[in-house]
Amino acid sequence: MTAASTPKGERRRQALVAAAAQLLAEGGFEAVRHRAVAERAGLPLASTTYYFSSLNDLISAAVEHESRQELAIGRARLNELAELPRSTDAVIELMLDLLLGTGSRDGGAEPVLLRYERLVGSPRRPYLAPLMRELGAELHDLLAEIFARSGMEVSRDRLLELIALVDGAVVNALIESDPDPRGAARRMLRSQLG
Amino acid sequence: MTAASTPKGERRRQALVAAAAQLLAEGGFEAVRHRAVAERAGLPLASTTYYFSSLNDLISAAVEHESRQELAIGRARLNELAELPRSTDAVIELMLDLLLGTGSRDGGAEPVLLRYERLVGSPRRPYLAPLMRELGAELHDLLAEIFARSGMEVSRDRLLELIALVDGAVVNALIESDPDPRGAARRMLRSQLG
């Protein structure tokens, strides 16, 4: 089915999801409100409850939308590279792009927050957990492939360790007065992989 | 001054802080509302704004109360031990108790959530950051002391790495269907320290 022939309903649904995803990125879970989503999408307020039986549904869809998109971008970048860089530093940057988003290159806490708000938000939003799990698995696969194609031997456990190192570094950097979570994660990765 | 002679005002203030801390632990930041705190404390609604000029003030106080209490308990335990265990495993458990709370021994996500919600919540609640920084520093000192007294040579950077490893392990474990964040962190620490 081409984009042009996407049924109107589906297109509107997508517009709402995209709007919710934007708001989620900008203001966290709290910012995703019926009103705000509808306004951002340029659709009637009631469309939010028409297409999604509850706000949680909408949030789920937004999280999934965002995450899949991030993964797709990551995978696309990977596919574009005929040959993967073999320098440790280049692999590290790739890993950081994947885990923290390319937005994290600019520094600051905000571009990085998404992943961690979702992870930490999951226990209180059980409907998010399965989704996060699935997306996490795909992310792991992607990262595993990177290491493999880069010629770096890394066991699954070792990979989980490296991911944890990045996530822990970030989470701790978040409270710095001038946070540079990506820098913190980079330092730790280098120390472990160097 | 004994508890019995604590001025009434101070006692009420503490009751509100305790109620807010409970709610925070049970339901996250969202759960800390004027109404909820007042009801939990058995005090009139207006007392919440009488003792705290804003909800953020109250939340700050609750976070500080909780964190200082955790730290105090940790430090007390440390002081009780004339001699620190020299086994790696014992040190690991001590570290996990300190970082995740002794409640984490029972497993499950909830008892562990507090630390991570506060860390990840700080960027969107700038008033928390200084407090979190201060408490973080004290926690680091405590951990450094543990390693020192246990005869394990650990540099400051290495310590930060270990903390990151724990935090990253936890954050990733949070989305498991049967989450055991402490177990995950333990495994990683063992792999690094073993």
Added chain:
Amino acid sequence: MTAASTPKGERRRQALVAAAAQLLAEGGFEAVRHRAVAERAGLPLASTTYYFSSLNDLISAAVEHESRQELAIGRARLNELAELPRSTDAVIELMLDLLLGTGSRDGGAEPVLLRYERLVGSPRRPYLAPLMRELGAELHDLLAEIFARSGMEVSRDRLLELIALVDGAVVNALIESDPDPRGAARRMLRSQLG
């Protein structure tokens, strides 16, 4: 469109505006509160914010409603008169009716207060100023027409002077123990026009 076929929403909106206008007349700006308006209109509290995005919006609507109605009545009266009275006294009364409202004929401060609370209230309620300006201009036109059709030569500046005289007389009469603002204004107009 007849009254009967006025859409329900518009009718409710009007009910709120009317309620607000009543309260404004009875108790000044301070009396226009969400609760009071809703109760007066016999509608739910939330309807006030549903139809008006803020209380200022509602107040604006009420002021506009009242003023336009006054203007309309004035203009209607003017149109009914095939021929305008040529006696100075009759013109004066017409002018007073227009500026102070026909309610001012009964004496007392209250029926006259509206115009002056709005004028004096505008600097602290900037959202009112444009509206007041527009209504003021229409009022001037109406008064100019009266003088013209009555055969009394009155320049624009002279008209503004007469209006000021009335307003000043009223404002000063407001503090009398037995205020007769209309009478005070009448005396001054007679002295100037006689």
Added chain:
Amino acid sequence: MTAASTPKGERRRQALVAAAAQLLAEGGFEAVRHRAVAERAGLPLASTTYYFSSLNDLISAAVEHESRQELAIGRARLNELAELPRSTDAVIELMLDLLLGTGSRDGGAEPVLLRYERLVGSPRRPYLAPLMRELGAELHDLLAEIFARSGMEVSRDRLLELIALVDGAVVNALIESDPDPRGAARRMLRSQLG
């Protein structure tokens, strides 16, 4: 009794009155609140209800304080002048200073608002009327003296007319987008007195 020997209670009372007068000038009647007054005066909140049985009492005192001070300043200026200016323009400026306050020389609506908020506020605050009446009478006397000593023959009715002209001009100027109430009043006075 010298200032130094003023009993503490009286001094505090005066501090509250002065604080209330300031707030009244800055923000109108609405701005005079127990809390705000106490803070401005640097006194405990409860002192406001201790020294004044109600907020209206405090407002009355503030209005009286302000008005008497204005009058005193006006009279002092008059007494300083051995000989009064005989030019019409100079008399006009003197009159405007007295009616609108010297602050009105700078232009803008705010410095002028005080007199008109008090006049228009009186009908809804009956406790203000006697005070305003008394002050008004003194103001008239002062203005009468000015005209007399300037050699300008002005009957009592004529004086009231001129005052009304000023007040009316001001009240109408208040809604201009770039209000110059003093200028408007000046123009009208010149046209009548020229």
Added chain:
DNA sequence: TATGAATGAGTCTTCATTCAT
């Protein structure tokens, strides 16, 4: 004589959700 403590009532505004059309 003062005042810290306290609070019931009320302020404006937001929001998720329902429902009639």
Added chain:
DNA sequence: GATGAATGAAGACTCATTCAT
């Protein structure tokens, strides 16, 4: 299928006033 209309419940916060000390 779609949505304008509607609202009860709750949100944070303010305030005049009372009262015990």
